[in-house]
Amino acid sequence: MSSFQTSPGTRDILPPHAGRWRALVQVFADGVESAGYENIIPPMFEDLGVFQRLGDATDVVTKEMYDFMDKGGRHIALRPEHTASVCRAFAQHRPTPPWKVWYSGPNFRYERPQAGRYRQFDQVGIEVLGVDDSQLDVEVIALGWDFYKSIGLSNVSLIVNSLGDAGDRGRYIEALGAYFTTHSEMLSEQALATLERNPLRVLDSKRPEDAPAIAGAPTIGAFLSTDAAAHFAAVCAGLDSLNIPYVINERLVRGLDYYQRTTFEFVSGSLDSAQNAVGGGGRYDGLVEDLGGPATPGIGFALGVDRTLLACDAEECFSYGFPVLDVFVIDTTGGSHAMSITHQLRQGGFTADRAFEGRSMKSQMKSADRSGAQVAVIIGDTEAEESTCTVRNLSTSEQTTIPSTELQSHLASVLGQRQPRRHTP
RNA sequence: GUGGGCGUAGCUCAGUUGGUUAGAGCGCUAGGUUGUGGUCCUAGAGGCCGGGGGUUCGAAUCCCCUCGUUCACCCCA
Numbered sequence: 001m002s003s004f005q006t007s008p009g010t011r012d013i014l015p016p017h018a019g020r021w022r023a024l025v026q027v028f029a030d031g032v033e034s035a036g037y038e039n040i041i042p043p044m045f046e047d048l049g050v051f052q053r054l055g056d057a058t059d060v061v062t063k064e065m066y067d068f069m070d071k072g073g074r075h076i077a078l079r080p081e082h083t084a085s086v087c088r089a090f091a092q093h094r095p096t097p098p099w100k101v102w103y104s105g106p107n108f109r110y111e112r113p114q115a116g117r118y119r120q121f122d123q124v125g126i127e128v129l130g131v132d133d134s135q136l137d138v139e140v141i142a143l144g145w146d147f148y149k150s151i152g153l154s155n156v157s158l159i160v161n162s163l164g165d166a167g168d169r170g171r172y173i174e175a176l177g178a179y180f181t182t183h184s185e186m187l188s189e190q191a192l193a194t195l196e197r198n199p200l201r202v203l204d205s206k207r208p209e210d211a212p213a214i215a216g217a218p219t220i221g222a223f224l225s226t227d228a229a230a231h232f233a234a235v236c237a238g239l240d241s242l243n244i245p246y247v248i249n250e251r252l253v254r255g256l257d258y259y260q261r262t263t264f265e266f267v268s269g270s271l272d273s274a275q276n277a278v279g280g281g282g283r284y285d286g287l288v289e290d291l292g293g294p295a296t297p298g299i300g301f302a303l304g305v306d307r308t309l310l311a312c313d314a315e316e317c318f319s320y321g322f323p324v325l326d327v328f329v330i331d332t333t334g335g336s337h338a339m340s341i342t343h344q345l346r347q348g349g350f351t352a353d354r355a356f357e358g359r360s361m362k363s364q365m366k367s368a369d370r371s372g373a374q375v376a377v378i379i380g381d382t383e384a385e386e387s388t389c390t391v392r393n394l395s396t397s398e399q400t401t402i403p404s405t406e407l408q409s410h411l412a413s414v415l416g417q418r419q420p421r422r423h424t425p
Numbered sequence: 426g427u428g429g430g431c432g433u434a435g436c437u438c439a440g441u442u443g444g445u446u447a448g449a450g451c452g453c454u455a456g457g458u459u460g461u462g463g464u465c466c467u468a469g470a471g472g473c474c475g476g477g478g479g480u481u482c483g484a485a486u487c488c489c490c491u492c493g494u495u496c497a498c499c500c501c502a
Contacts, residue, residue: 005493059500063426081502107502112426114496123502190499207498254501265502277502304502332460363455365462380460394462 009111009119020320024151024305025104028124031147032102035139037126040101042085044108048077050088053290055257058198064109078108081256083284083300084291086127091293097130104305116275116307125281127300129288134231137262137283137299138238144266144279144301145244151308152317155269156278158244161252162232162261164224166286169260172223173199179217186213200253206274219250228261235262258284262299270314271307278311279303326415328368328394329354330378332361337379341389341407348408349418368394374415377407
């Protein structure tokens, strides 16, 4: 046992998993960039106040924040999510709306780790600021939906709801609180505690004993203003016209307090754990203003990278093959030929590797085999003396010896032409 | 924060009612093959049995504490 291990809720993403991870982010980036979204990289920590705007009643703010005083006496917090940072960035830099951005990176929440839940966890996501149009809601949801399709996930369902405008939400929460209070004898102890902080969140309880009370609770639909109801109907109609299947669930309330109007969640049917929500988002029209910016509508979503990959494992999709080399260079004369040949091949655009420490021919051949290289280039005493090299096809075991000067052109004819590396001027 | 399961080699795991020097498979290294991989054979390296305390002549094994991990609640991606 080594002296140090990763801190609870964190882990090393090792190869080959890290390669698959990066590939997933790449697919996401390609998808949203083709829709006009540009990358934003906010800092990993901010003034605590930025995140307190997420809501006093959310656990994310009240008990899960990684916060500390820095040496300058500032109260700092590691970001628990990206949305608040993006809105802070908008308020700070005032870019011209519409501002369409995407991000990818780690977030931090102090929770007890379990399946699909870590203290440092990665999300990819998008945010759009400055557009109040139900068609944008449809675009955002569609981009999330299309991403899951593009990595091969089929067992993901989309759940949508509307929380109405700020006023609707307030009236609904009031009615909900009144209802649960009169039925408090039907609620679990935990649900009663939740009721104190935020009646909306009681709807999230997974405890069976709370189910009857929740089933009889008033639903948000009846409280929507004319505007909010029309907005939601337009979103649903848009999803219909794009043939994106969805389920309306009036019990869907998202975890952060800033959501208004459209909210949605992507749930994997292949994850039997409690963490089956692989992504979620919604509209947050008041957040930029809360952070000191101009009144600006906003909408976005975040997808959990870990959970998405867990879902891929369950559905056996988005498999990742480790990168295969073009060439493995074997040198039994001490290694200096391998050093120069791999360097030249890499400059010529070939992927190439070699062994070190002057190992035996057999050992180097094993390394070549494990590397997955298509051909081995072999330099032994004979080749060194004659300025030749032996090129061996590792799948057919055929090999020929050629003059060293013809190596690159020979490889190009065997493996196909490669683009030489160029240096940016 | 609350509750349950589990910690033995790099990995997956055996280990009898407590009893000498803790094992296997895979992986790794080397040799069999005086320049040639994937199969096969042989050998080798690699363990504070998570950590600390206790019971005992004797503890991987029993007890307590602790740390880690895992699952659920809570909450969330």
